[in-house]
Amino acid sequence: MTLEVVDEDLNLAIEDMEDLARGAAFLGTGGGGDPYIGRLVTQEAFRAYGPARILPPSKIADDALICSVAGFGAPTVQLEKLTSSEEVEFGFRRLEAYLGRKVDAILPAEIGGSNSMLPLMLGARVGLPVIDADGMGRAFPELQMNSLCVHGVRATPLVVIDEHMNFAVVEANTDRIAEEMTRALAIQMGLRVFISGFVMTGRQMKEAAILGTLTVALGIGRAIAKGRRDGDPVTSLVDYLRTTDYYRHAKVLFDGKIVDLERNTAGGFSVGVCRLQSLSGDKAAAEVTFQNENLVVRVNGETCAIVPDLICIVDRETAEPIPTQNLKYGQRVKVIGMSAPAKMRTPKALETFGPQAFKLPEPFQPIESI
């Protein structure tokens, strides 16, 4: 299956939302928000307004006006401050007012447990189509870290809004400065805010976005569900990933339990290190470093996968994806690594969100060549 050729509408029933949210949480590589909360809010919107229409990128006109909406902050905080639909719509409307134009379609900024759901909620609520694609085919912690910005789409003008409808419109000369301004505001506003921005045309979206990722997320969720019925969800999941174009270099990198966990909310992020030990008594040890999302996994000191390739921690029995804010001492987990889409591995992409952008010491190495 080559994902770029998806050209059918993705018709989602309310019952599909659990699979989609779980698959999206897996692709969120530890970040991208909580799938449970995101799903509840979206299911409620689907019940109230009817399901959002999900269109393949090929059905979006080149001159359509598109923007993204997302939660922004630290996932540790989202657990305590729930999402409301009103502020997401209000922020989106403020962006339209600022542009002086109506938006035609919504693109998920990233694939993650909650950030794949919010656009669907908003699409249902305001009656706009959501595009089966996203800005990175995974989740990343900073505003400029996505394929859209690498391809020249600007994050700003960007509306940032809190749960009391306080908001700001940010305009910056670079997306990196936009990230710094938005982060400063987000910290002041309680670290659980929503953004509307990344204004682009349909043509820009087709060139810059990672296409078909809602379909893949649903496929991942379904593969996990099937595996649970058949008795081996992790194998079912990895087998499915290998049939996809983007994520086909997929493997289980470590099988063990969490023996140490450092996690802080610092600088507006959830940052930390999760240390694991093998269950088989061979003394193998692994550590996963994260900043909202998992950045690098090292087994016995050797790097096995590194950003922008994807590193996902799942429950070893159920393949449930575990976001960084839910990691706990003693959990028995498998660490799965997989290739990032080609658009996410170009030299310019690596400059923006490769290992050095996170101050990691080692260079990028594609997972398939490690």
Add this chain to the structure above:
Amino acid sequence: MTLEVVDEDLNLAIEDMEDLARGAAFLGTGGGGDPYIGRLVTQEAFRAYGPARILPPSKIADDALICSVAGFGAPTVQLEKLTSSEEVEFGFRRLEAYLGRKVDAILPAEIGGSNSMLPLMLGARVGLPVIDADGMGRAFPELQMNSLCVHGVRATPLVVIDEHMNFAVVEANTDRIAEEMTRALAIQMGLRVFISGFVMTGRQMKEAAILGTLTVALGIGRAIAKGRRDGDPVTSLVDYLRTTDYYRHAKVLFDGKIVDLERNTAGGFSVGVCRLQSLSGDKAAAEVTFQNENLVVRVNGETCAIVPDLICIVDRETAEPIPTQNLKYGQRVKVIGMSAPAKMRTPKALETFGPQAFKLPEPFQPIESI
């Protein structure tokens, strides 16, 4: 002279700017920006575009649209990052664009060495009149601390812009939240930014602003100049203040030298304590606490003047006002206290910028009753 009846245009020549800037710096009570930099930038604008037209409040139509512009941040930082005129105009134009309306006149947000000058620079540059009035008849460190907000004018929508033209439009439910959001942005943007906001009508301005304060600032500057020619500038200054309506309860509270100075840039402000000792050998000691502006002066432990009444530190020989960022160990100074305008002493005003708003322990006492 009762200032509220000023109804003549204030015709300023370039040569008047030094007196005006010095008088405004005096009313800035330690804050409000550096008079030297503000004056240079404004004189340059007057030379390039002709002097700004300064109108008495009575000449402003009730339905005129008015806004304020000001520097925002910590004065200690302004010393290192100079003011440019372009970003002030650019921020002002962004506010107009956001409002979708043209502004008719500019009101100084506060009287201070630089913040009385910037509106004149902008007025000259964009050809708009500047109103002979301001938001507080002094300077204050926080956005909501002014007579405008006390009378229901909203600080937001407010544009905050840095020297690289990065900007944000802030919209908040309260002016206190607007202060917090703007401060967070200002810190991120380098603590030397400019704001455009406080959108109001001519009618609101006449009710809420402190009227005639540019005229008083010029009078103060001229009194100091005259005193320098006659040999006793501090007496000349205090004598002049006593002829004004707002500041007529004026007195020299302490005469001594600075023997200790704590000053930090913290939380986005210049905060500290300046300790003084009498020169006469009577061991009298005073301390002035400041947050950008001087907040309270205590002599031998007794409170002698406290916000919102004005506390100004001047050179004891020349009566040159010394802003908090220029205080130095060993300076010989006089501390002058004076009454705030009546609009600044109402119960609602005291709630917003009385001693308790600055977490000072003592209640407000008018200087004339101490």
